[in-house]
Amino acid sequence: MPIYKYRAATRTGDIVEYRTDAPNKLSLLNKLKSNGLYPISVTSLNVKKDKKGNKQKRNIETSHSVLKQVRAEQIEKSMTKQDSWYTKVNAFLLKNQSIKKRDILVFTQNFYLLKKANFNNIHALSTVIETVDNPNLKAIIEDILLGVEAGENMYTTMEYYSSVFPPIYINMIKVGELSGSLTASLEHAVDYLEETEAMNKRLREILVPNLIQFIGLVILAVVGTVISVPMIQGVFDAFGSKDKLPPLTIAFSNFLDFVSSIWYIPVGIIVAAVVAILLYIRTPKGKYNFDLFKYRMPIFGKLIYAIDFSRLVQSILLNLRNGQRIQESLETSRNISNNLVMLSLVESSINNLLIGGSWIEPFEQSGLSTPMITEMLKIGMQTDLAEMMEKLYNYMQIDIDNIIQRIIKILPQIVALFVGVVLIFVVIVVLVPMIQVYMGGWMFSAFE
Numbered sequence: 061m062p063i064y065k066y067r068a069a070t071r072t073g074d075i076v077e078y079r080t081d082a083p084n085k086l087s088l089l090n091k092l093k094s095n096g097l098y099p100i101s102v103t104s105l106n107v108k109k110d111k112k113g114n115k116q117k118r119n120i121e122t123s124h125s126v127l128k129q130v131r132a133e134q135i136e137k138s139m140t141k142q143d144s145w146y147t148k149v150n151a152f153l154l155k156n157q158s159i160k161k162r163d164i165l166v167f168t169q170n171f172y173l174l175k176k177a178n179f180n181n182i183h184a185l186s187t188v189i190e191t192v193d194n195p196n197l198k199a200i201i202e203d204i205l206l207g208v209e210a211g212e213n214m215y216t217t218m219e220y221y222s223s224v225f226p227p228i229y230i231n232m233i234k235v236g237e238l239s240g241s242l243t244a245s246l247e248h249a250v251d252y253l254e255e256t257e258a259m260n261k262r263l264r265e266i267l268v269p270n271l272i273q274f275i276g277l278v279i280l281a282v283v284g285t286v287i288s289v290p291m292i293q294g295v296f297d298a299f300g301s302k303d304k305l306p307p308l309t310i311a312f313s314n315f316l317d318f319v320s321s322i323w324y325i326p327v328g329i330i331v332a333a334v335v336a337i338l339l340y341i342r343t344p345k346g347k348y349n350f351d352l353f354k355y356r357m358p359i360f361g362k363l364i365y366a367i368d369f370s371r372l373v374q375s376i377l378l379n380l381r382n383g384q385r386i387q388e389s390l391e392t393s394r395n396i397s398n399n400l401v402m403l404s405l406v407e408s409s410i411n412n413l414l415i416g417g418s419w420i421e422p423f424e425q426s427g428l429s430t431p432m433i434t435e436m437l438k439i440g441m442q443t444d445l446a447e448m449m450e451k452l453y454n455y456m457q458i459d460i461d462n463i464i465q466r467i468i469k470i471l472p473q474i475v476a477l478f479v480g481v482v483l484i485f486v487v488i489v490v491l492v493p494m495i496q497v498y499m500g501g502w503m504f505s506a507f508e
Contacts, residue, residue: 064088064104065199068097075100079203159224161260163194165253167201168229172246181208181242200224213237228252228371228396232378235392239382248378252371259367259464266468270475277482281489286316309489344400351399355428359471363463365428368397370456372406377453380446387413401426 066088067077082088092099170191174184185205192198200221207217215234218225229249236245290313319326340346355365375396379389387410394406405426409419420441424434433452440448 063199064102066092066102067100068092069100070097079199079206159194159197159200161253161257163192163197164225164229165250165257167192167197168246168250168253172243172250175243175246181214197224226256227398228375231375231393231396235375235378235382238392239379239384241382245378248374252374259460262464262468266471270472270479274475274479274482277479277486281312281482281486282316286313306488308485312489348400348404351401354399355401359467359474363460363467366456366460366463368399368402369423369429369433370453370460371396372402373449373453373456377446377449380449386419386445390419401428 063079063081065077065079067075069075080088082091088102089099167188170188171184174187175181179187182205185201185208189198189201189205192201200217203221204214204217208214213234215230215237218230218233222230229252232245232249232252233242236242341350353361355361357364372393375393376386376389379392380386384392390406390410390413394403394410397403405422408422412421413419418441420434420437423429423437432455436448436452436455440452
């Protein structure tokens with residue numbers, strides 16, 4: 061349900077200022093009035109959250125909310141105050157501002173610095189809120205603060221906003237709070253967010269320019285054929301030239317004419333295929349197969365799996381350092397990824413431990429982990445697992461960097477191959493007829 065922030069006056073002249081969820085604004089107004097509250101303002105926070113059924117936060121408003129004493133004239137002033145058009149426009153733009161990874165990174169960095177300076181959670185959150193510019197993120201942090209003030213852990217409210225905070229981020233906060241090492245967990249979270257942002261930036265630098273070039277050439281081929289071919293053929297016909305356009309140009313032009321005459325059929329086929337795929341992915345089997353495809357897809361599959369597995373290793377390492385056993389570490393770390401394949405592997409590892417088996421076996425049998433990874437884990441189980449997990453994490457970071465370097469080398473070559481094919485096609489279909497007209501050789505056949 062939508063979340064609203066409201067200010068209301070009681071019969072005694074006190075002010076209630078809190079947040080709650082309600083089906084709609086009218087329902088909330090009726091609820092406030094039935095509880096003896098007189099609404100002053102109701103604002104939709106418009107914060108995206110997961111659809112988790114009827115999950116209810118424990119820091120939603122109660123009838124015993126702490127009230128702040130104010131004078132009656134102050135209530136009247138709050139009810140009649142009108143904002144300027146500039147304020148309303150600015151508020152509207154800020155309200156619809158999405159929460160970016162950069163916002164979460166800045167919040168985490170500031171929170172970590174305050175914790176490092178020995179601030180308690182309430183004091184640190186109260187201070188950080190004043191530095192957050194994004195109103196949606198500020199509303200979430202305020203909600204986290206209310207939970208902490210009510211005796212909750214931070215991660216319980218963060219789990220409610222799991223669409224905003226990454227799973228491994230929530231897991232790091234959870235481990236830090238339960239083990240009493242929140243400052244160290246925040247440091248790891250800052251490193252994780254910075255590494256993720258740097259990696260995404262590198263991938264964008266590879267993909268975006270090449271995709272723009274490829275799409276531009278495709279548009280040039282289609283638009284150039286649609287516009288230039290009829291014009292050139294019209295020139296030939298007007299002068300009575302016997303020259304003909306290249307066969308490929310004519311064939312492609314006829315193909316475009318045919319598609320445009322029955323455009324609804326290919327569009328319908330494409331829409332039906334997309335809808336069918338989306339519906340299939342929504343099923344448990346479809347979601348699992350799609351997640352498995354992510355790990356096995358060409359070029360990016362190994363990178364996606366390596367990133368998810370390194371996050372699992374990092375989470376387990378953090379748990380082991382805080383005194384947890386391997387089974388407890390796996391149970392705490394099971395939600396580091398939304399990929400069903402990774403979740404099933406972790407679940408299988410936990411089940412193997414319960415029956416006295418090896419937790420490494422599911423990862424080895426999946427064929428996704430390299431022999432180097434599984435051997436390091438086996439050696440770690442026989443020696444010092446925490447030390448070996450640290451070495452494995454460092455190895456995974458090097459491996460991820462090597463995979464990215466290979467992608468940087470291979471991807472431009474693959475894109476260049478497609479671009480080259482499209483470019484040759486554009487030259488034959490569009491540029492050759494134009495050059496033919498420019499050279500004027502067709503005019504000789506017109507006077508024969």
